[in-house]
Amino acid sequence: MGIPVREIKGIGEKTEKLLARLEIETVDQLVHHYPRCYTTYPEPIAISDIKTGQRCSVEAEISSPIHLKTVRKLKLCTGLIADVSGQLFVRWFNMPYLRNTLKQGERWIFTGTPIYKDGRLMFEQPEYCKKEKYIQLMETFQPIYPLTTGLSNKTVQKAQAAAFEMYREEEYLPESVRKYYDLEPVDKALKEVHFPTGTEHLMEAKKRIIFDEFFRFFSALELVKDREEQALNHYIIPMEEPVKRFIESLPYPLTGAQKKVLSEIRQDFSGTMAMNRLLQGDVGSGKTIVAMTAMYAAVLSGYQAALMAPTEVLAQQHYQNFRNLLSPLGISIALLTGSTKGREKREIKEKCASGEIQILIGTHAVIQDDVLFDNLAFIVTDEQHRFGVKQRDAFMKKGRDPHVLVMSATPIPRTLGIILYRDLDVSIMNEMPASRLPIKNSVVGTSYRPAAWEFIRKQVALGHQAYVICPMIEESEKMDLENVEEYARMLSQALPPSITVAALNGHMRSAEKNEIMERFSKNEIQVLVSTTVVEVGVDVPNATVMVIENAERFGLAQLHQLRGRVGRGKAQSYCVFISGSEKEEAMERLSIIGHSNDGFEIANEDLKLRGPGEFFGVKQSGTMNFALGDIYSNADILKMASESVDYLKKEGYNFQKLHQYSLEKNLNFAKNI
Ligand SMILES: Nc1ncnc2c1ncn2[C@@H]1O[C@H](COP(=O)(O)OP(=O)(O)OP(=O)(O)O)[C@@H](O)[C@H]1O
Missing domain, CATH: 2.40.50.140 (Nucleic acid-binding proteins)
Known part of the structure; x- marks a missing residue:
C-alpha cells in the first residue's frame, strides 16, 4: 500500500474522509485523481x-x-x-x-x-x-476536479500541491517507446496535468497520461489472457429440433440479425475451442432472447447456464422474462441477488450445487465464493462494461472453461472495436424488430419544457407512460437527489392528479428501486422521474415518451441508451432532448442524435465530430471508465497504446512488473471488458 493521504501536509481527518468517498486513500491515488476539465x-x-x-x-x-x-x-x-x-x-x-x-x-x-x-x-x-x-x-x-459534497475544488488543489512535494512518479516506459510516440516523461506530464503552465504543455502532458491509462488497460488484458489461454471446448451443445421449436413458439419472428448471431453461437458451441464472444447489439435489438435461446440449448444438453446482470432491477427483469418463456417448458430457474435472504438463499445455493437449478440469474451475487455449480457450461454477462476483469474472471471460474457470451448495448465504431475487444469474437446486432416504429425525436431549448409536460399528459391520457431524466448537477450527488425529488413534485403538480408521478434515484435501496420499477412496469406509476439509473436495459414497452433534461451534459452513447427505454412496443414513441445550452457545439452534437436512431451510425458520427485532440472538454462518450482518456476523442492514442503493448510483448517486456504493486487495482482498472 502507498502512503496514506493523512500524511500530506494540511490534510486533516475531515478531508481524509471526504477523499475516501472518492476512493482516494493514498498519495498515489490522489495524484492520479485527474481534473475533469479546466x-x-x-x-x-x-x-x-x-x-x-x-x-x-x-x-x-x-x-x-x-x-x-x-x-x-x-x-x-x-x-x-x-x-x-x-x-x-x-x-x-x-x-x-x-x-x-x-x-x-x-x-x-x-x-x-x-x-x-x-x-x-x-x-x-x-x-x-x-x-x-x-x-x-x-x-x-x-x-x-471531480468532487463530492463538502469537498471544494480549492481543497483538492491545495492537497495536490502538497502531495507533489512528497511524490514522484517512476518512469516505466522504455525510452525507445517514449521517443517513438513522442511522449513526455511521466513525472513531468503528471505535474503538468495538475498545474498547467500553458495550452501546448498541457496537451502534451494529457497525451502521455491518457497513453498510460490505455497502456495499463491493454497490458492488464494481456496478463489476464496469459493466465487463461483459450480453452478447448468441453461442452458440445447442439442447437437442434427442440431449440427450433422454441424459436417458432415465440410471440414474434426473430430478426435476421438475431438469427445470424444464433448461428454464430451454434458454430462456437460445436467448435473445437470454447466460445469467447461479445454480442454488441444496438439498444432494444433483442439481445435477451438470443442469450435465452442459447442458454436453453445448453440446458437441453444437460448442462447449467448462468446470467449475470449489473443491477438488481435488470436481474429481476431477466428473471421474469426467463420464467415466462422457459418455466412452462419445465426448466428450473432461480434468481440470486444481494437481496435474496437467508433460507431462500441457502436453498438456491444447494440446488445450484446439486444441478437441480438449471439456469441461475443474478447480480454479482452469483460470483460469491460459496455459489457452486454442478456442471456449468455457459455463462452470459449482460452489459459487460459495468463489470471488472476480476469479476469476469471469477464468473468463469464457476465452471471448467465454460462458453462465454458478453452482451453490450454500447455500439462502438468498428475501427475502435477491433482495438478494444482484441481477445473476443464480436457479433453485431444492428437491426430492430420489424414491428417497431422508429422513435420521433426533437431537440429543443428549455422554453419548450411546458409543452413537453403537456405532451406527457396527452400520451398518458392515451394509456401510455413516460420517463423524465432529470437535470444533473455535477458538483454534488446530494443536490442531484434533491433535484429529482423536487422535479417530480413540480411535474406532479403540473399534471392532473389522476397521473401518478414517482422519483427514482441511484441512492435508494435496491428493494425500494425494485418496487418503483415494478409499479412502473405494471402501469401503477405513469411518469417516472429519474437520474440515469434507468439507463441500461430497463424494458417497459408501454412507455412511449422520454424527456431528457440537460441533454447537452450527456455523451451521445448515453443519450442513445436513455432514449432506448422507449420505442420498445408497437406504439409510436417520442424522445425530447432538452438542451440547457444554446452553444453551437452542443446543438451540433444533439442534432446527430436527433436525426438518427441507429447506435452504430451515431457512434461513427460522434467519432468524426469530436475527432482526436479534444482535450479540454468534459468527457462525453460515457462508454468506458477511463479517468481521463476518451476512446472516441483519443482514438489515436488508444491505437498507440495498443500497438506498443503488442510491440513490448514481442520484446519480452514484463507487464507483471508494471502491475505488481497494484495488480488488483489495474485489473479492476481494466473495468471495461
Ligand atoms: N424479433 C423480435 N420481434 C419483436 N420484438 C422483439 C424481438 N426480439 C425481442 N423483442 C422484444 O424487444 C424488447 C427488447 O428486447 P431486449 O430487452 O432483449 O433488448 P436489448 O437488446 O437487451 O436492449 P437493451 O440493450 O436496451 O436492453 C423486449 O420487449 C423483447 O421482448
Whole structure:
C-alpha cells in the first residue's frame, strides 16, 4: 500500500474522509485523481449583463450579512451581492465557515454559472476571490476536479500541491517507446496535468497520461489472457429440433440479425475451442432472447447456464422474462441477488450445487465464493462494461472453461472495436424488430419544457407512460437527489392528479428501486422521474415518451441508451432532448442524435465530430471508465497504446512488473471488458 493521504501536509481527518468517498486513500491515488476539465477565468462583467447558464465573473460588494441556516441536514449559506448595475442572490451548500469569511461591505470577485431558481437569477456555489489574486488567475487555467459534497475544488488543489512535494512518479516506459510516440516523461506530464503552465504543455502532458491509462488497460488484458489461454471446448451443445421449436413458439419472428448471431453461437458451441464472444447489439435489438435461446440449448444438453446482470432491477427483469418463456417448458430457474435472504438463499445455493437449478440469474451475487455449480457450461454477462476483469474472471471460474457470451448495448465504431475487444469474437446486432416504429425525436431549448409536460399528459391520457431524466448537477450527488425529488413534485403538480408521478434515484435501496420499477412496469406509476439509473436495459414497452433534461451534459452513447427505454412496443414513441445550452457545439452534437436512431451510425458520427485532440472538454462518450482518456476523442492514442503493448510483448517486456504493486487495482482498472 502507498502512503496514506493523512500524511500530506494540511490534510486533516475531515478531508481524509471526504477523499475516501472518492476512493482516494493514498498519495498515489490522489495524484492520479485527474481534473475533469479546466477552466479559464473571464473578465468580470456587470451583474445586469449576466445570463442563465453562462459561466461568468462579477466584481461585487457583499450587501447583506451571510446568513446560515439548515435545511434538511444541508447547511445553507445565503446572501446578496451588488454592483452599480444590480444585485444578485448567492448561496452555498455545506460551507458554513463562509459566514465568517465573507463579510458585509467587502468586495470580492465571484465566479459561477447563474441559474434561475425560485423566480430569480442566482449564483449557486460561486467561487470567490480577491481582485489581486483574480488578476493572476486570469492568466492561467484552472483544473476542475471531480468532487463530492463538502469537498471544494480549492481543497483538492491545495492537497495536490502538497502531495507533489512528497511524490514522484517512476518512469516505466522504455525510452525507445517514449521517443517513438513522442511522449513526455511521466513525472513531468503528471505535474503538468495538475498545474498547467500553458495550452501546448498541457496537451502534451494529457497525451502521455491518457497513453498510460490505455497502456495499463491493454497490458492488464494481456496478463489476464496469459493466465487463461483459450480453452478447448468441453461442452458440445447442439442447437437442434427442440431449440427450433422454441424459436417458432415465440410471440414474434426473430430478426435476421438475431438469427445470424444464433448461428454464430451454434458454430462456437460445436467448435473445437470454447466460445469467447461479445454480442454488441444496438439498444432494444433483442439481445435477451438470443442469450435465452442459447442458454436453453445448453440446458437441453444437460448442462447449467448462468446470467449475470449489473443491477438488481435488470436481474429481476431477466428473471421474469426467463420464467415466462422457459418455466412452462419445465426448466428450473432461480434468481440470486444481494437481496435474496437467508433460507431462500441457502436453498438456491444447494440446488445450484446439486444441478437441480438449471439456469441461475443474478447480480454479482452469483460470483460469491460459496455459489457452486454442478456442471456449468455457459455463462452470459449482460452489459459487460459495468463489470471488472476480476469479476469476469471469477464468473468463469464457476465452471471448467465454460462458453462465454458478453452482451453490450454500447455500439462502438468498428475501427475502435477491433482495438478494444482484441481477445473476443464480436457479433453485431444492428437491426430492430420489424414491428417497431422508429422513435420521433426533437431537440429543443428549455422554453419548450411546458409543452413537453403537456405532451406527457396527452400520451398518458392515451394509456401510455413516460420517463423524465432529470437535470444533473455535477458538483454534488446530494443536490442531484434533491433535484429529482423536487422535479417530480413540480411535474406532479403540473399534471392532473389522476397521473401518478414517482422519483427514482441511484441512492435508494435496491428493494425500494425494485418496487418503483415494478409499479412502473405494471402501469401503477405513469411518469417516472429519474437520474440515469434507468439507463441500461430497463424494458417497459408501454412507455412511449422520454424527456431528457440537460441533454447537452450527456455523451451521445448515453443519450442513445436513455432514449432506448422507449420505442420498445408497437406504439409510436417520442424522445425530447432538452438542451440547457444554446452553444453551437452542443446543438451540433444533439442534432446527430436527433436525426438518427441507429447506435452504430451515431457512434461513427460522434467519432468524426469530436475527432482526436479534444482535450479540454468534459468527457462525453460515457462508454468506458477511463479517468481521463476518451476512446472516441483519443482514438489515436488508444491505437498507440495498443500497438506498443503488442510491440513490448514481442520484446519480452514484463507487464507483471508494471502491475505488481497494484495488480488488483489495474485489473479492476481494466473495468471495461
Ligand atoms: N424479433 C423480435 N420481434 C419483436 N420484438 C422483439 C424481438 N426480439 C425481442 N423483442 C422484444 O424487444 C424488447 C427488447 O428486447 P431486449 O430487452 O432483449 O433488448 P436489448 O437488446 O437487451 O436492449 P437493451 O440493450 O436496451 O436492453 C423486449 O420487449 C423483447 O421482448
